[in-house]
Amino acid sequence: MITAAFTAYKLFKGLRVLFNQFVLGKLFGPALDLKKLGKWAGKNYSGQLKVFLFFILSPVVTGATDGIGLAYAKQLAERGIPIVLVSRSQEKLDKCAREIEQKYHVETKTIAFDFTKPYDSYGAVKKGLAGLEVGFLLNNVGIGVDPIRLTETPNCEKVLNDICHVNALSAAMMTYYVLPGMMQRRKGAIVNNASFSAYIPVPFMSVYPATKSFVDYFSRGMSMECASHGIFVQSLMPHFVQTKILNNNDPPSLFRPSPESFCRSAIGTVGRAERTFGYFPHHILSWLADMLGEKVVFEMLRKEFMDIRSKTLKKLGVAPQD
Numbered sequence: 001m002i003t004a005a006f007t008a009y010k011l012f013k014g015l016r017v018l019f020n021q022f023v024l025g026k027l028f029g030p031a032l033d034l035k036k037l038g039k040w041a042g043k044n045y046s047g048q049l050k051v052f053l054f055f056i057l058s059p060v061v062t063g064a065t066d067g068i069g070l071a072y073a074k075q076l077a078e079r080g081i082p083i084v085l086v087s088r089s090q091e092k093l094d095k096c097a098r099e100i101e102q103k104y105h106v107e108t109k110t111i112a113f114d115f116t117k118p119y120d121s122y123g124a125v126k127k128g129l130a131g132l133e134v135g136f137l138l139n140n141v142g143i144g145v146d147p148i149r150l151t152e153t154p155n156c157e158k159v160l161n162d163i164c165h166v167n168a169l170s171a172a173m174m175t176y177y178v179l180p181g182m183m184q185r186r187k188g189a190i191v192n193n194a195s196f197s198a199y200i201p202v203p204f205m206s207v208y209p210a211t212k213s214f215v216d217y218f219s220r221g222m223s224m225e226c227a228s229h230g231i232f233v234q235s236l237m238p239h240f241v242q243t244k245i246l247n248n249n250d251p252p253s254l255f256r257p258s259p260e261s262f263c264r265s266a267i268g269t270v271g272r273a274e275r276t277f278g279y280f281p282h283h284i285l286s287w288l289a290d291m292l293g294e295k296v297v298f299e300m301l302r303k304e305f306m307d308i309r310s311k312t313l314k315k316l317g318v319a320p321q322d
């Protein structure tokens, strides 16, 4: 009797969480008014006022020239919010900024920065953010690694340096820059794009999930730390989204959505869930993994990735080391 009541309670709680994120999120969007996270924001402003507003309310999106970052930035812009785009190529930034300005009629600003760089190279970012009241930060930039052993990885030391800097250091550094303003204004939102691999590790590319675990733990700690200051922090943990990081040209599908479909769902979870897969079918995958249990899932992944590893080694022309 007690077990049945407890199970029913857990089921009810789970369904309520999903309803809040994916039904209410889809119907009503984020639970926070993203346009009010800065001092002020408006929809149909123009001329001088527009420029003024830009400098007091600017969401910042890292890794904003492609995939999830670009799709998220466009969906913020669709809501009439001016955006700061941060990525490494000025040419790509200019192209994306132009497209966003023309399509959504919002101001944009770009900061070209290569996140593989160490902490003492962040001058361009600091300069670019100076004077902006950032109400929303999407820490999205991320890179993957080849699914092979570390000892088989060409130029491995550089690969390790780069992935730790891009995936982990960037999120902490960007948060450090925007946090003082948010704390002072007692409002703001930070979304950190981790990965499903922060939920379940992946063999032969272990360093990637490890950096994503950093992002997930960092988010959860920051969420507890910042809630009392009115700052919402979210760990976003997508499973596969059909972007160039996957290195294939497959069309999007239900479980591998386009970045646009994924972001439309994920943005609705802002203010609703501190830790989320962001997209209902990815939630289903987490249930499946939970049901099968760690041991079974790990064995399935090991077999699958042994195969992927062999193909990658062949492609790279590297001899297997076992």
Ligand SMILES: NC(=O)c1ccc[n+]([C@@H]2O[C@H](COP(=O)([O-])OP(=O)(O)OC[C@H]3O[C@@H](n4cnc5c(N)ncnc54)[C@H](OP(=O)(O)O)[C@@H]3O)[C@@H](O)[C@H]2O)c1
Residues within 6 Å of the ligand: 062, 063, 064, 065, 066, 067, 068, 069, 086, 087, 088, 089, 092, 113, 114, 115, 116, 140, 141, 142, 143, 166, 193, 194, 195, 196, 237, 238, 239, 240, 241, 242, 243, 244, 245, 246, 259
């Ligand atoms: N797609 C998935 O299946 C998936 C699943 C889980 C989590 N994620 C995470 O989601 C985030 C976005 O991934 P995505 O799939 O959208 O990847 P993507 O399509 O490859 O886009 C990555 C973005 O980051 C930029 N970037 C890469 N290296 C950079 C560097 N060193 N400095 C500055 N900018 C850099 C890229 O700029 P360029 O255009 O110049 O390359 C691009 O704008 C990542 O953190 C990823 O780990 C993705």
